[in-house]
Amino acid sequence: MMTESNTLSRPIRILVAKPGLDGHDRGAKVVAAALRDAGMEVIYTGLHQTPEMIATAAIQEDVDVVGLSILSGAHMTLFPRVRDLLVEAGREDILVTGGGIIPDKDIEALEGLGVGRLFGPGTPTADLIDYIQQWAGANLTE
Amino acid sequence: MNLDHLLAGLEARNPATLARAISIVENARPGFEALLSAIHPKLGRARRIGITGPPGAGKSTLTECLVAAFRAQDLTVAVVAVDPTSPFTGGALLGDRIRMESIALDDGVFIRSMATRGSLGGLATTTREVCDLLDAAGFDRILIETVGVGQSELDVAAMADTSVLVLTPESGDGIQTLKSGIMEIADVFVVNKADRSGADRLRQELEVTLGIRKGRAFRNIPAHHGALESGPAAPEPDNAEWRQPVLGTVAVECQGVDELTASLAEHWEWLEASGTLRERRRRRIRDRTRAVVNRAVKAWIWSDTEADRRIEARLDEVERGTVSPYDVSHEILDGLKQGMKL
Ligand SMILES: Nc1nc2c(ncn2[C@@H]2O[C@H](COP(=O)(O)OP(=O)(O)OP(=O)(O)O)[C@@H](O)[C@H]2O)c(=O)[nH]1
Ligand SMILES: [Mg+2]
Numbered sequence: 001m002m003t004e005s006n007t008l009s010r011p012i013r014i015l016v017a018k019p020g021l022d023g024h025d026r027g028a029k030v031v032a033a034a035l036r037d038a039g040m041e042v043i044y045t046g047l048h049q050t051p052e053m054i055a056t057a058a059i060q061e062d063v064d065v066v067g068l069s070i071l072s073g074a075h076m077t078l079f080p081r082v083r084d085l086l087v088e089a090g091r092e093d094i095l096v097t098g099g100g101i102i103p104d105k106d107i108e109a110l111e112g113l114g115v116g117r118l119f120g121p122g123t124p125t126a127d128l129i130d131y132i133q134q135w136a137g138a139n140l141t142e
Numbered sequence: 143m144n145l146d147h148l149l150a151g152l153e154a155r156n157p158a159t160l161a162r163a164i165s166i167v168e169n170a171r172p173g174f175e176a177l178l179s180a181i182h183p184k185l186g187r188a189r190r191i192g193i194t195g196p197p198g199a200g201k202s203t204l205t206e207c208l209v210a211a212f213r214a215q216d217l218t219v220a221v222v223a224v225d226p227t228s229p230f231t232g233g234a235l236l237g238d239r240i241r242m243e244s245i246a247l248d249d250g251v252f253i254r255s256m257a258t259r260g261s262l263g264g265l266a267t268t269t270r271e272v273c274d275l276l277d278a279a280g281f282d283r284i285l286i287e288t289v290g291v292g293q294s295e296l297d298v299a300a301m302a303d304t305s306v307l308v309l310t311p312e313s314g315d316g317i318q319t320l321k322s323g324i325m326e327i328a329d330v331f332v333v334n335k336a337d338r339s340g341a342d343r344l345r346q347e348l349e350v351t352l353g354i355r356k357g358r359a360f361r362n363i364p365a366h367h368g369a370l371e372s373g374p375a376a377p378e379p380d381n382a383e384w385r386q387p388v389l390g391t392v393a394v395e396c397q398g399v400d401e402l403t404a405s406l407a408e409h410w411e412w413l414e415a416s417g418t419l420r421e422r423r424r425r426r427i428r429d430r431t432r433a434v435v436n437r438a439v440k441a442w443i444w445s446d447t448e449a450d451r452r453i454e455a456r457l458d459e460v461e462r463g464t465v466s467p468y469d470v471s472h473e474i475l476d477g478l479k480q481g482m483k484l
Contacts, residue, residue, distance in 0.1 A: 009169070011227075011232055011234075011257070011259075036234060037228075037231050037233060038233060040233050042233065042236060043237075044236065046239075046240040052247060053247060057239060057246065059161055060157055060161050060252055060253055061253075061254060061255060089158050090158055142169070
């Protein structure tokens with residue numbers, strides 16, 4: 001898998017956003033910096049993003065991946081909404097992933113709705129990076 | 143995605159297709175030159191405005207204000223925000239959108255972030271071509287934000303119709319710290335963060351320096367000096383030199399932005415009336431053609447000729463010191479001139 005992802009001749013592009021109304025974006029910034037250090041181009045859009053803003057930015061930026069940090073408990077509405085907006089725009093190929101405080105049964109339900117793997121709080125960023133690189137190796141051709 | 147589909151999408155200004163087209167160009171994917179060639183007849187409508195200046199000067203915040211002002215005039219606007227790629231990891235953190243929230247959902251606005259990738263300056267090598275796509279898609283204004291590092295101000299000036307240099311009172315010890323060449327190439331100076339102390343002094347310093355450079359030491363010093371008076375209202379012939387304005391803004395409140403859009407409009411009129419626009423654009427065509435030839439020649443030499451094999455064949459001799467790399471390159475060049483193939 002790793003060698004496959006190395007055949008991509010350009011950096012992976014990922015949008016990192018923090019939707020919802022809760023507080024600060026320290027965690028999302030740390031993740032954004034880690035992804036950059038892993039060689040990705042990270043479009044960081046900051047706090048309080050609506051699903052519409054996230055999808056619009058993802059489309060304009062032609063990202064491969066959208067990573068959302070959701071601590072507010074609104075994951076069951078936010079993840080599917082972003083995914084739906086991307087599908088509507090013809091971009092069902094964009095991986096929607098992310099993390100937050102999300103119960104296992106919700107993770108399963110969201111995966112059933114086309115959302116990628118979700119990570120709990122305290123997951124090492126290396127796990128997220130591995131996951132994205134493997135996904136890219138298997139799914140991105142150019 | 144095939145060419146016709148891309149062209150139709152650009153024509154309809156479909157954001158997903160436009161975004162895809164930009165990636166094709168940015169990544170030099172197969173077909174990118176055919177795409178750029180096909181849109182060429184549509185170029186030239188958009189006004190390209192470069193916004194450059196030191197890190198944190200308020201370029202993105204000011205860009206958001208400018209976009210809003212253009213939108214109020216019913217103009218569509220594209221923004222290209224360029225940030226540096228880390229030379230160590232190849233990654234980049236592109237954060238300019240954070241400051242452009244209020245325009246993010248306007249469908250007359252398209253924002254694209256770019257990393258500089260292999261380029262050494264503050265621009266990506268493909269930024270010009272990306273602007274072409276935005277021009278062909280029909281945007282009235284294209285704003286190009288770049289951080290003023292290396293010689294990026296010069297690069298931006300070479301690709302923009304108008305270039306705006308954003309400075310702040312804290313951008314150093316006044317203008318003596320400005321890189322050489324900057325005073326000449328900026329068309330409009332903006333002292334942002336005019337709410338901070340030192341802004342007036344920086345503006346005055348800029349005014350005086352620009353005046354001295356142009357041999358008009360006391361320009362813009364108002365009235366009562368009689369003969370020295372040279373206020374902005376003085377009528378000038380069409381071919382007069384452009385007088386670079388120095389404006390103050392508070393971008394967080396979009397203060398001073400009307401003056402900035404007015405200066406941009408005036409500069410455009412001057413560009414057209416003086417013939418400078420045509421001159422700049424012809425120079426751009428020349429530069430672009432050369433760049434395309436360079437790219438093609440390089441690709442040809444290293445993938446379609448024997449050049450690499452000849453180097454390989456002489457490597458031992460060069461290593462022993464009996465032949466120099468210069469001898470080998472001359473052999474290769476002679477070979478190329480004589481039609482050396484694979
Ligand atoms: N006091 C004051 N702060 C401002 C003004 N304009 C921008 N800022 C602040 O300056 C900081 C940097 O603003 P940006 O617009 O991100 O600056 P930038 O030049 O785009 O920064 P980079 O893209 O990182 O080089 C932000 O915290 C802004 O809120 C202003 O007129 N006055
Ligand atoms: Mg910025």
